[in-house]
Amino acid sequence: MSVTFECGDKNALVAYLYEECEPELRDVISGHLTRCDSCSSEIDGLGWTRSRLEVWTPPMPELGFQMHLPPQEARLPWWRAPLPAWAQAVAALVIFGVGLSVGLARGPAAVREVASNQPPPATVSTTSIDTASRDDLVQLEERLKSAIAQMRTAAPVRQVAASAPSSDEETLKKVEALLAQSEERQRREFTLRSVEMARDFEAQRRIDMASVREAVGQFQGVTGNEIRQQREAIDRINSLIRVSQQGR
Amino acid sequence: MTRTDEELVARSQSGDVDSFNQLIVRWERPIYALAYRVLGREEDARDVCQDTFLRAYRALPGFKGQAKFSSWLYRIALNLCRDWIRRQQRAPVSQMPEDIDPAELLAETQPTESIEDLVARRELSAIVADAMKSLSDEQRTAIILKEYHGMTFQEIADMQGCPLSTVKTRLYQGLSQLRRQLERRGHGMAQLVKRT
Secondary structure, X not given: XXXXXXXXXXXXXXXXXXXXXXXXXXXXXXXXXXXXHHHHHHHHHHHHHHHHHOOOOOOOOOOOOOOOOOHHHOOOOOOOOOOOHHHHHHHHHXXXXXXXXXXXXXHHHHHHHHHHOOOOHHHOOHHHOOOOOHHXXXXXXXXXXXXXXXXXXXXXXXXXXXXXXXXXXXXXXXXXXHHXXXXXXXXXXXXXXXXXXXXXXXXXXXXXXXXXXXXXXXXXXXXXXXXXXXXXXXXXXXXXXXXXXXXX | OOOOHHHHHXXXXXXXXXXXXXXXXXXXXXXHXXXXXXXXXXXXXHHHHHHXXXXXXXXXXXXXXXXXXXXXXXXXXXXXXXXXXHHHOOOOOOOOOOOOOHHHHHHHOOOOOOHHHHHHHHHHHHHHHHHHOOOOHHHHHHHHHHHOOOOOHHHHHHHHOOOHHHHHHHXXXXXXXXXXXXXXXXXXXXXXXXXX
16 A cells, blocks of 8 residues: 655654654655655754754752651551551440440359358458559449348348348448548549649740740840831931031 | 662552652652643642652552553643642743853853853743743643653653544644744744854
C-alpha cells in the first residue's frame, strides 16, 4: 500500500517534526518539502520555535523530599498490629460478659460457703486497714451482709448465728469504720490535689502576666522611639521653615 | 546497584519506605519542573511536587503496573496542577526575572558562556515563559510533556485522555501560537536573522 501525504496536512507535519511517523511517510514528506515552499517554511518555523523553548529552564531549588513514617504507621504483622477501636470495644464487652457470667455462676456457691464456714472476725485485721482499697471493702461488706442475711433466714444457720450475735455487730461496725476512714482519706487527697492545682494555675498566671508586661513594654519602647523621631523630624522641618521665612 | 522503577515500586509496596524515597530522589526534579512550567510559580510547584509523592505513596497499593511508574506519577502531578489552577482561580503566572544578582549570574555561567550571553538567555527564557501563558491549558501541557519530558504522542494522549490526532493538533496549534507570540515580542525568526 502506498503512503500518501496531502500538502499542508498539519498532523502529518507535526509527526514529521517530532520524528514520530512511519519511515515511508517520512520519506514522502521529505520529498515533498524539497518541492513545496509553504510546507518547508512551516516546518522551519515550527523547528525554530522548538529551539526557542530550549532556553526555558525552571529554577531548580534543593527539594530533598523524604517520606518519613511515624513508628506506629510501620506495617506490623497482623498479630502485632493494634486493634481498631471497635474491635477493642467488642473485646472489652466479651471480657466483661464472661466475667459477669462466671461471677453469677459462682455467686450462690460462694455465699453458701461463707454461710457454712463462719468467718472469724480476725480475718479483717487492723494491719489491713491501711492497705485495703475501697472496692475491697465494699465487696467485703456485700459478702458479709449477704452472709448475715442468709444466716438470719435459714433455720440451721439461725442457730449458729444466734450463738454469736455480738460478733456480727462488731464486724459491721468495723466495716463501717473502715469505710468512713477510706472516705476521709479520699476527701483529704482530693483537697490536697485541688490546692496543688490552684497553686500551679496561679504560678502559670503570674508567668504569663510577666511576659505580657514585658512584650507591652517593648512595644511601648518602640512606639516611643518612633514618636520621638517623628517629633524631631517635625522640629527640623519647622526650624527650616522659620529660617527660610527669615531669609525672605 | 541501581534498581529499576519497577523493583523500587515492588519494594515500596511491601512496606520499604527507603525504596520509595529512592523513587522520590529519582523523580522529584522532573515532577517539580513539570509543575513549575504548568503553574509558573516556585512555591506552588514545590507544594504540588510534595503532594504528588504523598498521594502516590498512599495510592501505591492500588498501582498494578499497567502504566509506567513515571507516567502514573506525571498523571497525578497534572491532576494536582489542574486542581490547583481551578482552586486558585488564577491564570498561570510565570515569574519574570527580578533584579539580576551578579554573583548568581557568575555561578550560573557556563565556562564557554559570557555574562552577556547568560543575561540574554535569561531574558529569552522569561519571554518564552510569558508567551506560554497565551496558550490554552491543553496546548501548554501537551507542549511541556513533549518538549521537556520526551513523551510520545500516545503517552500524551493517555495522559490527557484524548485521541492521538487531538494531541498532534494541540502541538501544532500551540507551536504556531507560540511562534506568533515570540514574533510579537521582537524575538521572531525574522528579527533574529536581522540581528545576526
